[in-house]
Amino acid sequence: MLKLLAPRLMGKLNPRHKQLELDDTVFSKSWKLIEKALTGGNRLTRAEIFKLLEDEKITPGGQRGIHILSWFSQQSLLCHGPYRDKQPTFVLLEEWLPPAREMDLEEALAELAKRFFEGHGPATLADFARWASLTITDARRGLDAVRSELRREDTAGQTYWMAANPTNTLPDSTGGYLLPGFDEFILGYKDRQAVLDPQFTELLEPGKNGIFMPTVVNNGRVVGLWKRAVNSRKDKITLTPTPFTSFTQAEKEGIETSAAHYSRFIGLPVEVVF
Numbered sequence: 001m002l003k004l005l006a007p008r009l010m011g012k013l014n015p016r017h018k019q020l021e022l023d024d025t026v027f028s029k030s031w032k033l034i035e036k037a038l039t040g041g042n043r044l045t046r047a048e049i050f051k052l053l054e055d056e057k058i059t060p061g062g063q064r065g066i067h068i069l070s071w072f073s074q075q076s077l078l079c080h081g082p083y084r085d086k087q088p089t090f091v092l093l094e095e096w097l098p099p100a101r102e103m104d105l106e107e108a109l110a111e112l113a114k115r116f117f118e119g120h121g122p123a124t125l126a127d128f129a130r131w132a133s134l135t136i137t138d139a140r141r142g143l144d145a146v147r148s149e150l151r152r153e154d155t156a157g158q159t160y161w162m163a164a165n166p167t168n169t170l171p172d173s174t175g176g177y178l179l180p181g182f183d184e185f186i187l188g189y190k191d192r193q194a195v196l197d198p199q200f201t202e203l204l205e206p207g208k209n210g211i212f213m214p215t216v217v218n219n220g221r222v223v224g225l226w227k228r229a230v231n232s233r234k235d236k237i238t239l240t241p242t243p244f245t246s247f248t249q250a251e252k253e254g255i256e257t258s259a260a261h262y263s264r265f266i267g268l269p270v271e272v273v274f
Contacts, residue, residue: 176254
């Protein structure tokens with residue numbers, strides 16, 4: 001996926017790198033320092049790497065450090081390692097991961113298309129292109145290579161693709177769910193009308209700034225939002241759902257059930273306040 005997707009993503013970063021005064025000289029010097037520090041299975045947090053750069057007069061402030069780490073990660077040099085004190089560490093990718101299967105461009109596009117539509121279907125070609133940051137041309141090449149392995153549905157002037165024989169299904173896909181703000185149930189698609197009434201889009205994404213609110217989902221439709229608050233002793237969570245219109249009794253029961261699951265997951269009691 002890195003070899004397929006990274007070049008286009010990195011190309012988009014060139015203007016930002018110029019703003020941050022990040023050039024080949026800075027990247028080369030930074031990599032020599034980072035590679036030396038990590039070689040041999042070592043792991044460093046972001047702060048430790050930034051300190052390493054700063055000691056050698058490479059300023060990590062103003063997002064420079066973030067872009068340096070991102071650049072090396074996109075080039076298959078760095079990846080995240082185990083957490084240390086709630087902070088992710090960075091390791092050398094070649095030391096951390098086993099060798100991956102090599103694929104040419106056509107194979108990679110086909111593999112990515114097949115996995116996307118089997119995991120996210122029903123979805124459109126535009127959904128795939130947007131999700132993978134591919135051009136429509138490349139997205140279509142991938143889809144064309146695997147369309148015989150997928151199921152097609154045409155409705156409301158749109159063509160949707162999905163797994164031909166889905167094997168991974170939820171035990172109950174008709175109940176209620178509390179989803180986080182960046183869940184792909186919402187973010188994975190360009191057209192969200194199948195799950196969200198367009199009149200509520202601004203409530204889901206206030207300010208249209210890319211920040212999505214956590215959602216209440218019932219029978220496959222987004223019916224409201226929710227937020228949580230942790231008390232001062234950090235031993236209890238209050239969960240407040242807000243309906244787009246009003247919650248039915250069944251929807252309230254679904255929220256209560258989901259809140260109980262969340263309570264078990266987080267290890268704290270959860271009180272729902274309607």
